[in-house]
Amino acid sequence: MANPEFLNFLSGLNDGGRMGQFYDYDPNNPYGNINPYRYSNMSPEDNPADKLLAELTRAQLEDYRQRFEPVENALVGSITATGTTQIGADLDRTRSAVIGSAENVRGQSNRFRERYGLSAMQQTTERSNATTGALVGGLNATRAVDAERRDAIISGGLSAVGQQTRNI
Amino acid sequence: MCFGGGDADKPEESRAKLAMAEAAAYNIRRYGELYVPVENMAINDAMTSFDLAADGSQNVDYQSAIGDSVGRANQVYGEGIADTQALAFGRGLDPTSGAFMAESDALRSAQAKAMGEVGTNAGNQVTTGGFQKLENMSALGRGLETKAYDSMSTVAQNEQSALEQQADRDFANSSSVANIAGTAGGIAYGLNRNKSAYS
Numbered sequence: 009m010a011n012p013e014f015l016n017f018l019s020g021l022n023d024g025g026r027m028g029q030f031y032d033y034d035p036n037n038p039y040g041n042i043n044p045y046r047y048s049n050m051s052p053e054d055n056p057a058d059k060l061l062a063e064l065t066r067a068q069l070e071d072y073r074q075r076f077e078p079v080e081n082a083l084v085g086s087i088t089a090t091g092t093t094q095i096g097a098d099l100d101r102t103r104s105a106v107i108g109s110a111e112n113v114r115g116q117s118n119r120f121r122e123r124y125g126l127s128a129m130q131q132t133t134e135r136s137n138a139t140t141g142a143l144v145g146g147l148n149a150t151r152a153v154d155a156e157r158r159d160a161i162i163s164g165g166l167s168a169v170g171q172q173t174r175n176i
Numbered sequence: 177m178c179f180g181g182g183d184a185d186k187p188e189e190s191r192a193k194l195a196m197a198e199a200a201a202y203n204i205r206r207y208g209e210l211y212v213p214v215e216n217m218a219i220n221d222a223m224t225s226f227d228l229a230a231d232g233s234q235n236v237d238y239q240s241a242i243g244d245s246v247g248r249a250n251q252v253y254g255e256g257i258a259d260t261q262a263l264a265f266g267r268g269l270d271p272t273s274g275a276f277m278a279e280s281d282a283l284r285s286a287q288a289k290a291m292g293e294v295g296t297n298a299g300n301q302v303t304t305g306g307f308q309k310l311e312n313m314s315a316l317g318r319g320l321e322t323k324a325y326d327s328m329s330t331v332a333q334n335e336q337s338a339l340e341q342q343a344d345r346d347f348a349n350s351s352s353v354a355n356i357a358g359t360a361g362g363i364a365y366g367l368n369r370n371k372s373a374y375s
Contacts, residue, residue, distance in 0.1 A: 036216065039208030044201035052188040057197040064197075064204055071212075076317025079219060083310045094226055094303050101234070105242060105295025109249075113288040116254065117280070120261075124271050135285065142289045146296040153300045157307055164311065 038071040087161060091154035098154060102146040110139040215316065222313045225306025237302050245298040245335045246291045252343050253287035260347075286346040293342070294335050301334075 034040055042063060047056030086093045114135075118128040229235050234242075257280065261271070269276055312322040 036213055037208045038212060039205045042201050042205050042208075044198045044205065047194070048198065052191070052194070053186040055189050057189050057193040060194070060197040060201055064201055067204070072317050075212075075216065075219060076314065079222060079310055079313045079317065082223060083307070083314050086307070086310075092307070094306075097226065098300055098303055101238065101242065101299035102292075102296045105246065105299065106292030109246060109291035109295060110288045112250065113284050113291065117284045120280075126272060135281075138285045138289065142292045146292055150296060150300055153304065157304055161307060161311065 033070055033074055035074055039067055042067060083161060087158055091158045095154045098150045099147055102150045106143045106146045219313050222309035225309055238299055241298040241302045242295045245294040248336060249291040249294045249339050252339060253290060256343065256347055257283050290339060290342050294339050298335055
């Protein structure tokens with residue numbers, strides 16, 4: 009049966025925070041605690057190179073976990089069934105761009121008409137339809153782009169990561 | 177000769193292996209000092225791609241990309257329409273005539289559509305750029321090859337090119353004012369494009 013103290017030690021290694029403390033992890037210089045010559049005077053029988061390489065491997069893993077895992081989590085977490093989590097914000101921006109532009113241009117047109125003593129343009133069905141058409145086109149294009157983005161993340165970046173992981 | 181018991185000699189590591197391990201440790205320390213701070217800036221940039229500004233408005237990437245694109249579309253169409261109108265008036269066209277108003281209305285609709293389209297595209301491209309940044313940082317962490325992604329200036333150039341092509345089509349299709357005023361409208365737009373700082 010495994011020694012409980014050893015199991016406790018192992019569970020400490022599996023905890024990102026505690027492991028970070030164990031190695032005194034500094035995200036701005038995660039390898040600052042590595043001393044290349046720490047084992048230089050150790051007897052070759054005690055495997056100093058293995059000890060140093062093990063330190064490097066642990067430090068690299070910890071660095072990866074601290075700095076890059078959150079990025080991977082954010083990327084994977086952004087994928088939805090139909091696109092990405094950014095679709096709502098993109099659709100809002102599309103509405104704002106199309107409707108805001110229509111209002112802006114109507115204002116310009118009205119100012120032009122006023123210079124010639126004409127009354128301001130009324131909102132006609134034709135103009136309203138043009139704005140609605142532009143809005144629908146913009147929203148559809150935005151949804152299509154978002155779906156493409158999702159596919160690109162899955163088949164591009166993530167597939168490369170998955171392949172690399174399988175090859176380890 | 178000794179055939180008795182006792183421990184076998186422990187295998188010794190070679191000095192070369194230790195030297196290689198020390199070199200690896202030195203290099204990784206140097207990487208930590210030199211490149212990690214730069215990588216952290218890129219990671220931070222990627223992780224905040226979609227964050228709102230402190231006041232709750234769109235972040236500056238979206239604001240500048242959408243604002244610049246819409247502003248350029250407004251300028252290209254606005255100047256084109258103004259020049260077209262000025263030339264039409266110069267040829268005695270009544271600005272209050274139905275034909276003139278209908279054509280102006282059509283060009284204004286095209287202007288609004290173009291502004292909405294470039295604004296939409298610019299926003300979508302910023303979002304795509306944000307995901308590309310995240311992908312790149314993920315690849316960097318895995319030691320995979322990273323990809324160059326479009327900068328904001330490239331996004332703006334792409335939008336500008338698409339905008340100019342759309343404006344070319346819209347002004348070419350705007351036939352009635354041009355017909356009434358000869359070919360002045362098309363010429364005016366062409367002149368405007370040539371003098372534009374964005375062309």
